Each structure stands twice: as structure tokens, then as C-alpha cells.
Amino acid sequence: MSDSKENISDPIKKNPPKPAKLVGVKGMNDLLPADSFIWEKLERSLISLAKTYGYQNIRTPILENTGVFLRGIGEVTDIVEKEMYSFEDRLNGEQLTLRPEGTASVVRACVEHNLLYDGPRRLYYIGPMFRHERPQRGRYRQFHQFGIEALGFSGPEIDAEIILMSQRLWDDLGVSGLRLEINSLGNEVERLAHRTALVEYFETNQALLDEDSLRRLKLNPLRILDTKNPSMQDMVEKAPRLIDFLGEESLSHFDQLQEILKANNVVFKINPRLVRGLDYYNLTVFEWITDQLGAQGTVAGGGRYDPLIERMGGKPAPACGWAMGIERIVELMKEQDIVEDRSTQCDVYVLHSGGKTVVPAMVSAEVLRSAGVDVMVHASPDGKVSSFKSQMKKADASGALFALIIGENELETNSFLLKDLRKSGDQFSYQMEDLLDKVIDAIVSQSD
Template sequence: MIQLIRGFKDILQPEAGLWQHIEKEARKLFEIHGYQEIRLPILEKTELFARSIGETTDIVEKEMYTFTDRGGDTLTLRPEATASVVRAYIQHKLSGTEPVRKFYTIGPMFRRERPQKGRYRQFYQIDVEAFGIASPYIDAQMILMLATLMERLGVTGISAHINSLGCPDCRPRYRETLTAFIEARKEQLCEDCLRRKDKNPLRVLDCKSESCRKAMAEAPELLDELCAPCAEHFAVVRRELDRRSLAYKVDKRLVRGLDYYTRTAFELQTDMLGAQSSVAGGGRYDGLVKALGGPDIPAIGFAIGFDRLVEVIAQTRPPEEARPEVFFIPLGEKAMEKAFDFCMQLAEKKIAAEADYSGRSLKALMKRADRLAAPRVVILGETELQKGLATVKTMASGEQEDIPLENLVERLSLP
């Protein structure tokens, strides 16, 4: 028997119902705030991710699914969505008529990581991006929108973490200070951080190695080096979160290592997933559109880890099996034909109805009705058909009623 690939998963019912619920709530919230859905390919040129994520990151160096196709092009299964959204924004010249664009997309991403709880090699993200808005109000809106979605989904134990990454004017000074601090402690750093410290020193701050975390515990803070415009931008973000009573932590370890990431960075973390605590994260990337060959357009976005979010919600809201509102038990060929007609008529009225066409006994089919937890069961046998009646049983009370066939659809349509 052919088995599922390690690190991939099938999403079966009833879990798939929970996924649909999350998608529905997300779409509704984003569209109220003016975000429109964009659907993107899962394959892109490898160069797109090397330039957007960074050639020295673990994702590009170790985790991407990359191959050469028959035409000689090097292609990659997308490891994240932001780069693809930016590519589409540039390629279709969306800044030409109206630079302000707000998008969301939902779909699978691929990274060859070590599979573990809440982390898969094919994983899913909800991704939200806004272009053409430099104001800190959009930063605050995104963080508040994320918090609202978590509240609507019933997620508890969530904490918001925010930081400012500065800009090309003030960050170089901080990099110099940080690099000197790291150099003095390089003997305590892991192999990855030793490799990163010269090209990407900010990444050392968010290393999960215990020795690196201890070495960097007293590292200088980027917030102390912010220029006046960056400090004011961050102050407005904090003010708007405060005005709406959203609790948050200013987290100096929350960084993005590449230069086109600027100013606000944020994460939503939970205490319900052990070490893998982040369920959503994002930030401003004002330099990325230009870095990928587009105009100099500010942008900001976030991604929600769908798989992790499902795990969190399932702890307090176990997935429920979908059930038909009406279950038909047809006894005999003529009854099956009639049951099929009734199911189709009820479907037109948006009422979920199912019938069992297996020809098994009444006793066996009543057991199946119990397993499906259908509120009402309709029994159609030869005797009932000859009389022009159907027996409708309300499962909760056990009450039965004979209803004329010509009135059955109307009666079943009533609450």
C-alpha cells in the first residue's frame, strides 16, 4: 500500500469542517476591512525567494523544495506567500492606476523541515498584504485585525509581541553596535549564528539556541537607536493599540534580518503549543517591492500558520462531524427512486438530506441513522408507498408521524 509522504497530512472530516470555519471567519473579517482575495501559483522561479527571503536564511539554504524543470528553469514550491503577492503586484503593474492595494490569500506552502507537532512540510497559511500605505495606522489595523480574528475564533492565551526594526537611515548605526557586541561573545554562539553574524547580525537575536540566548541577553536594543521618524511611527502604533486596550509586549528579540524589512514587526503567540508558540507574524517591508524590480512602494503584511491555529482551536472546540438534517431509509427499489427524488428536492431548498441505497435491513439502517446523528429519519417502504405516506421519526423524542408524500418536502422544510 502506498503511504502518505512524511511531513504531509490528509485533512479529513471532521477537522476539515474546522478549517472551513476558520476560512469563513477570516474572509468575512478581511473583506470588511477592504482586503480582496488573490489566488497565486504554488510554483515560482527560485530567484524570487532567494531575493525576497534572503540567500543566507535557513529557508533558502536548507528548506526549499527546488528543482530544475525540463526547460532548464530552476523552480521552487513556494515556502511563503509574500514574495508571490509582491511579484504579482509588480508584474501586473497594479501600482499604475491605484498604488493602494489590499490582498489576502489562503493556501499551501512547502518547506523541508523536521516534522513535529504543528509543523509540516506541506503547511497552510492565511496571508494578508497591503501596498502603498506608509502610515502607522495600517500597522495598527493589521495587529488589531489579527487580534479580532483570534477573538472571533475563540482562541485564548494569545499575546501580541511588537518591535520596531528602524529604517535604512537609523539601522546601520545599530548594526555596527550589535556586530561589536556579538564579536565580543562569538565563542558562545552556535555554528549558524557564527555564519550569520557578519552578513545578517539581527538574526542572531532570535536564535533559539540556549547558549546564544544567554550570550545575547544584554544585547543593545534597536529601539534606542531609532531615528525621529521611526520613533514617531512606532509611538503611533503603540498609541492606537493602547487606545483599543490591546495588551502587547515590546519584544527586542522580534527581528527580521533583511534590509527591506522596516519599522513595525509583530507576532501573535500562544501558550498552548509548547515551544512552537507563534501562530501569526508579520511586519513592514517598505523596501521589498523596489528590491524585486518594482516601484518604491511601502508595504506591510502578516501570515497566520493555519495548521497551528487549527491545533489551538481544537483544544477548546473539538471538530464536529457534519450531519444530514434528514436521513431517508428506503426499503425496496421503488422506495430508493422516491428517496432520491426527495433528496434532490430538499437540496434545492438548501436542506441537507441523505439516503441509504444499500438495501440493508431497517434495523441496520436505523443504526446508521444513529451514527450520523440525523435529527429526522424518513422511512419509505412498500406499504408506505402504496398508502402514499412516509413515516417521519424525530430521533430526539422518538415520536413518529405519517405524512402524505405530496406534502413531505414542505413539511421537512419547516424547522
């Protein structure tokens, strides 16, 4: 006979420990419904803006061969040296990187698929990027960018166009308080002459350079001009200016850009110390800056990158573009209180009394959806029929313009009730055969 103790259930198995709550990776944030409508509004504006100027969408993979960014961004940059998420694919040994920015990927795609074969291209992208850095407001490890790339155009008018696009975006969104700073980085010969003068100047002032600047002195001295170290600002301000090394052609390009911007009433400031963080830029560079987001003041920026296409293995071709951080613009929209207090989930919220009223409620919803009306049908979380009072609270919370009610009485008379939830609060009864006409008319009159 077996020991009776063997039949006693293990208390640990009977009451297993509660699983630990899983959380997301720091700096890689969830987008929750409370904010998703702001993102959707912004994304609609961005896509509409791109189409207004004749730009087409391009989508590249989140993962690229690491060489795309080593060659495209440059090895002596903070992105490549400190911030890239790179790893070896254990299946085949490939070196892969989560994309830290969009331009190098777009250029790689254009070269690989020979997109410039039949002429220049106007392209835009939107999606997540990844950089391994300390998360802070408006700056995260997974962030999202919208970018514009104009490939195959050499004139200053395309530089002006992409700046005008960004100005139009701020106007369309109602975002204020942004200031535009522009500069010219000239061509390679001019930058080399400036670099020589810059190295000589910084070597003379080597005692004032911090550790980062000493490292950059021989490799990328132009980046020293972008230092945020307060103790170096006075010395940096007195450094040789690139604009003083520009030749006639570069100056003419810069002058024409300014002329177009002025003619379109775009206010800007020339900042001779403005350099972009990536080393593929030449001639025009620009940034849009705000003082409302703390230390991370740049919300968008770009410029011309004529050397990049050839560097990525393509035939030499000019190019320029800009990118903006979507998180930063969302923060700015919230800061300036230019977004709605709540999102509207639907136009019509359908209420029913369960039982046989569920079928006509579902059929009515599909009829309206086929006509382009956004509809939610009430569904009880516990499977029981909710009271009409409870359902009406849900209808109001949904932001719907109207409640469409189908109860037992309506079922018997083949009718429905339509209640105005936003203006008058009036409620009317109509025959089911008039469903589409009455609801559409009501929505149209609500928007007038």
C-alpha cells in the same frame, strides 16, 4: 506432443506477491474527514474575517521561479539556505521552487499584473506552503497558511488594522492564551547604524557565539538576536537594542501604532529583541505566541515590508501583512477543546426500503437540496437493501437532524415519515406534496 509440464501454470503468476502498501511523504499529511470539519470551520472564519475588513482573495501558483524567493526572502535566511524545495525543470532548465511562504508570491503577482496601478490593495491568500525541515508538532513539510497583505498603505493605522484583524480572529474562534509581542525595526539607515554596533558587540563576544551565529555575524547579524541557544541568551540580552537607534519618524510611527492598539483594548508587550525570520521587514513587526504547543510557540506574525515591492521590480510602494499557520491554530483549537465532538454530514438522512421506493427517495432528496437543505440518501455498501434498523444507525451517526423515511406503505399512500433524531425523537407522517414545507419548518424549529 508437447510436454504436459508446460501446461502447468506458473505458481508465482498464480499467486502474485501482494503489492507493498504505499504511504505519504513524511511531513506531508493527509487531511481526513474526522478533522476536515475543523479546517472548514476555521477557513470559513478566515474568509469571513477578510471580507469584514474589505480584503480580496488572490491565488498564486504553488510553483514559482526560484528567483522570486531568492530576491524576495533574501539569500541569507534559513528558508533559502536550508528549507526550500528547489529543482531544475528537466524540460526547459528553469529553476523552480515550491513556495515556502506567501508574501513574495503575492508581491510578484502584483508587480507582474500592475495591480497597484489604480491605488492600494487589500488582499488575502490561503493555501499550502512547503519547507524541507524536520517535521514536528505544528510544523510540517507541507503546511498551510492564511495571509493578509495590505499593499500601498504607509501609515501606522494599517499596521494596527492587521493586528486588530488577528485579535478579532482569536475572539471569533474562542482561542485564548495568546500574547502579542511587537517591535519596530526602523528604517534602513537606522538598521545600518544598529548593525554596525551589533557587529562590534558580537565580535567582542565572539567566543560565546555558536557556529550558526558566527556564520551570520557578517551576513545577517540581526538574526543572531533570534537565537534559541540557551548559552547565548544572557549575552544576547545585553546586545545593543535597535529601538535605541530609531529616529523621530520611526518612533512616531511606533507610538501611533501603540496608541491605536491601546484604544482598542489590545494587550501587547514591546519586545526589543523581536525580529522576523525574513529580511524584507522594516518598522512594525509582531508575533502572536502561545505556550500550549511546545517549542513551536509562534502561531502568527508579520509586519511592514516597505522595501519589497521595489526589490521585486515594481515601483516603490509601502506594504505590510501577516500570516498564520493553519495547522497550529487547529492544534490550539483542539488543545483548548473549542471544536465540536463530531461533524454534521447533513440536515436530513433519507431512508428507503429499496425497489420502487428508491426513485421517490432520490427525487425527494433533490427537491430538498434545491431548497438549500443538506441531504444524504442511504446507499448499501453491498448492493443489498439494509434493514431500517441498520439505516437508522447510519442516520444517527451522520449527525443529521432528521430522518426522512420512505417505505412500501409510504409509497402506496404518497407520503413520508419525518423523525426527529436530535431532540424529541418524535415521528410524524406527512403527504409528499407537503415535503418541502414540513421539512423546512422542522429544521427551523430545531434551530430555535
